[in-house]
Amino acid sequence: MTVNAGQGLKLRILQTSLFQLPLNPINYLLLLIDVARRKQFEKPLHGDKESLRFATPEPIARYRAQRLRSKVLADISCGIGGQTVFFAQQCEFVYAVEIDPIKIEYAKQNCAMYGLDNVKFICGDALDPKVIEQIPAVNVIFSDPFRPAEESERHVSSLEPGIPNVLAAYGEKTRNFAFEAPPQMPPERIPFDCEKEYISLDGQLNRLTLYFGGLKQYDRMAVALPAGEGLVPKYGLPQVMETDKMKLNAYEPEPSVVAAGLLPELVESMMQMAGPFMGGFELFRVDKKRLLLTSDALIKQSMIKNHYLVLKVCPFKPKEINKFLKGQNIGSVVLRAGVKPEDYWEVRNEVEKGLEGNKTVHLFVKDGTAILCEVIFND
Numbered sequence: 001m002t003v004n005a006g007q008g009l010k011l012r013i014l015q016t017s018l019f020q021l022p023l024n025p026i027n028y029l030l031l032l033i034d035v036a037r038r039k040q041f042e043k044p045l046h047g048d049k050e051s052l053r054f055a056t057p058e059p060i061a062r063y064r065a066q067r068l069r070s071k072v073l074a075d076i077s078c079g080i081g082g083q084t085v086f087f088a089q090q091c092e093f094v095y096a097v098e099i100d101p102i103k104i105e106y107a108k109q110n111c112a113m114y115g116l117d118n119v120k121f122i123c124g125d126a127l128d129p130k131v132i133e134q135i136p137a138v139n140v141i142f143s144d145p146f147r148p149a150e151e152s153e154r155h156v157s158s159l160e161p162g163i164p165n166v167l168a169a170y171g172e173k174t175r176n177f178a179f180e181a182p183p184q185m186p187p188e189r190i191p192f193d194c195e196k197e198y199i200s201l202d203g204q205l206n207r208l209t210l211y212f213g214g215l216k217q218y219d220r221m222a223v224a225l226p227a228g229e230g231l232v233p234k235y236g237l238p239q240v241m242e243t244d245k246m247k248l249n250a251y252e253p254e255p256s257v258v259a260a261g262l263l264p265e266l267v268e269s270m271m272q273m274a275g276p277f278m279g280g281f282e283l284f285r286v287d288k289k290r291l292l293l294t295s296d297a298l299i300k301q302s303m304i305k306n307h308y309l310v311l312k313v314c315p316f317k318p319k320e321i322n323k324f325l326k327g328q329n330i331g332s333v334v335l336r337a338g339v340k341p342e343d344y345w346e347v348r349n350e351v352e353k354g355l356e357g358n359k360t361v362h363l364f365v366k367d368g369t370a371i372l373c374e375v376i377f378n379d
Contacts, residue, residue: 009111045078046109050104055082055145056180059225060199060207065090067170068178068215069137076126076166077144082108087142088116097122127161127169129133140215142171144180156181156190163192167212175213183208187220187261197221200256206261218269222256222303229302231257237264243282243294250284251293251372252310257303258291266293266303273299284369286364287338308373312363315369321363324372329357337365 026350057066065086071093078084078096080103088094088111096119098104104123109120124131141356143166145159156163170177183205187196195211195218202225211217222231240263256265267281268288274281274297281295292308300307312324316337325333333351335344351363364371 012362019144022181037324041057042288043113043218045082046113047082047106051103055080057201057206058086060201061086062207063199063223063225064142066177068140068142068313070176072136072138072299073140073142074135074138074170074173075144076170078145081110083144084119084143085110085114085116086121087126088114089114092118094119095138097124097126097131098119098137100126104155107234122140125161127165127214132173135173137172138174138273139175140168140178140282141174142178142180157184158241159358160342163210172190176215176216177212179210181208181210181213184261186259195219195221196260197223197330198256198259199223199225200254200305201225203254205255209299220262222254222260222262224254224256224303227302231260231262231269233262234265234268237268239265240264240283240293241280244283245369246284246293246310246313247282247294248296248310249294249298250310250371251281251295251301252306252308253293253320263293266301269303270295270297270299270301273301284366286336286366289338289363290336292364298376306362306373306375306378308362309376311372311374313369316368318347318355318366321370321372322353322355323353325355325357328359328361330359330361331355331357332360334360334362336362339365371376 014065036123038369045055047055064083068087069090071091073087073091073096075084075087076097078098081096084094084096084107088247098107098121102122110305122131122134143161145161160183167177169353183198185208190210192210194210195216197209197211198205198221199207200210200223218232220233223229241261253263254264255261262285270281270293274295281293281297284292284294285293311328314320332355333348335348335351335359339347359374362373362375363374
């Protein structure tokens with residue numbers, strides 16, 4: 001299903017059960033814009049090195065601004081304004097709050113660079129009553145709270161300002177809230193009645209947005225950019241069957257699908273594409289971090305990060321693997337194995353020694369067994 005909602009906005013939900021939902025799906029989401037295949041901003045942002053490093057990538061900033069498009073929006077903890085710029089392009093007016101006076105000056109410069117004059121900047125603590133009173137009733141409040149650079153396990157309690165505090169402080173301004181959260185948090189670790197939207201960009205898990213109030217449309221969603229695809233839950237599906245045997249083809253799901261726990265929905269979509277006579281798709285767990293779907297069926301699916309032809313399954317012996325690859329027109333190997341960092345280059349050099357072909361293979365290792373996969377549909 002594709003939904004168009006305004007210029008440049010395109011949604012494709014890979015979910016045949018969408019019309020079984022209680023509300024009209026057209027009103028459910030303003031989703032997934034056509035975005036250029038780039039991570040950098042059209043105009044280089046002003047900001048310090050650390051702020052620029054953590055700025056929201058442009059395709060995601062554009063997408064999110066489309067989804068939250070409204071008359072008046074408040075951007076809490078706006079930083080250097082990388083997201084604010086796109087909110088201001090989509091909304092009639094934006095209130096931008098930032099506690100760091102240096103960052104808010106960068107945000108002003110960035111909005112001015114884009115020719116935007118519909119933003120009111122407020123420097124102060126977002127939970128300070130003097131700041132809150134400067135913001136009238138709004139349609140949407142977006143908050144990108146501070147979170148530690150590293151944690152052994154991500155939790156919403158580490159966000160600052162905390163989600164419950166923002167909800168309480170701004171509850172009279174609106175019922176529609178959106179929060180950015182660490183994408184490494186699985187849905188079960190998020191103790192709120194909200195939609196958990198996991199976004200992957202160019203095949204990497206990048207963002208998690210939590211939607212509250214009228215912004216919540218589903219319990220979970222997986223989004224793949226720049227493909228412009230979304231996957232939502234369909235309840236009652238069986239769990240994906242697991243196997244230890246690799247078949248003719250392997251499929252690496254978009255990480256947003258895995259993070260959102262939507263593998264059954266993805267497999268159902270793939271089975272519809274393959275048809276009833278091509279066999280099923282099974283889950284092949286490589287290790288704790290990596291998983292593949294495998295099948296004798298060959299299809300092209302937009303929520304798959306990489307489609308593979310399985311070339312060989314054999315013992316993980318680098319010299320023997322190297323000998324096999326020399327006869328397959330292979331020039332390079334992507335090592336997708338849990339190799340110790342200190343051994344990585346030694347193993348990779350041994351596997352790639354003397355290769356002169358023009359193809360690339362991905363090498364997975366499961367319990368001492370190597371799975372050599374060639375990427376197909378590489379467009």
